[in-house]
Amino acid sequence: MRMQNLEFRIQNSGVRIQEWGVRIKDGLPFYSGFWLLTSLFFFIAGCGSPLKQINVSSYEFYRSPQVNKIDGNRIGFLTTALSRMSSLGEYKVTISDIIEKAFQKEKPKINIISSRETINSINTSELTDIYSKMLDYYDTTGILKKDYLWKIGDALKVRYIIQPKLLSFAESVSSRFSFLGLAIVSTRETTVKISLQLWDTVTGNVIWEGSGQATVAIESMRAKPVTFEEVAEAASFSVVKKFPF
Numbered sequence: 001m002r003m004q005n006l007e008f009r010i011q012n013s014g015v016r017i018q019e020w021g022v023r024i025k026d027g028l029p030f031y032s033g034f035w036l037l038t039s040l041f042f043f044i045a046g047c048g049s050p051l052k053q054i055n056v057s058s059y060e061f062y063r064s065p066q067v068n069k070i071d072g073n074r075i076g077f078l079t080t081a082l083s084r085m086s087s088l089g090e091y092k093v094t095i096s097d098i099i100e101k102a103f104q105k106e107k108p109k110i111n112i113i114s115s116r117e118t119i120n121s122i123n124t125s126e127l128t129d130i131y132s133k134m135l136d137y138y139d140t141t142g143i144l145k146k147d148y149l150w151k152i153g154d155a156l157k158v159r160y161i162i163q164p165k166l167l168s169f170a171e172s173v174s175s176r177f178s179f180l181g182l183a184i185v186s187t188r189e190t191t192v193k194i195s196l197q198l199w200d201t202v203t204g205n206v207i208w209e210g211s212g213q214a215t216v217a218i219e220s221m222r223a224k225p226v227t228f229e230e231v232a233e234a235a236s237f238s239v240v241k242k243f244p245f
Helices: 002-047 065-069 089-106 115-124 128-141 146-156 228-240
Strands: 051-063 074-077 111-113 160-178 183-200 206-220
Touching: 051 228, 065 206, 074 089, 074 115, 074 146, 089 111, 089 115, 089 160, 089 183, 089 228, 111 115, 115 128, 115 146, 128 146, 146 160, 183 228, 206 228
Parallel strands: 074 111, 074 160
Antiparallel strands: 051 206, 160 183, 183 206
């Protein structure tokens, strides 16, 4: 009787062992598939190109009837203006170059006097004090004073001058979980906004004004910052395309 009970227990144990073996074996495809998909996700995320989105907008704020009478064959450029309260001074020359290159490409018929040429002419004509006072007055009032503006235009031998302004430059980073919470995906956004004003050096009036803004967003597990130059170029081209001639 004892021998029969022992044999029965052994047989039952064998059945249980076999059942567990079947369960483990049946479960392997699920776990193997799960880890295979997870590994594949990380491989693609690490090797794939980041997702990039670019949003561009431009607006024309003001257009004088005088614009229709301008042939626009020769226009001077002042260096890009910045608010003294901002900390964007390092981009002052860079944005000027980018805007002027956008004009050369989009408006090839206009004879551009670059901001560097403008500075050279002002210095040669010994108008540096006048130029400094004009910029100080502009920073406070948003107006290029007529008396100063006329002297700058006379030195450049132009009637019309463009005053660019860097309105804002912002960067932000946000993160979120993806794929069952296994990975952190970062989104980096960079935004640049600029404006252009066209001034008549004889009348001292603004005859055209517009702005352009660009936002570039990159989403990736290892998203790198977007360069200022890339976003500023997109913003510049958008507003230059609005230029009336």
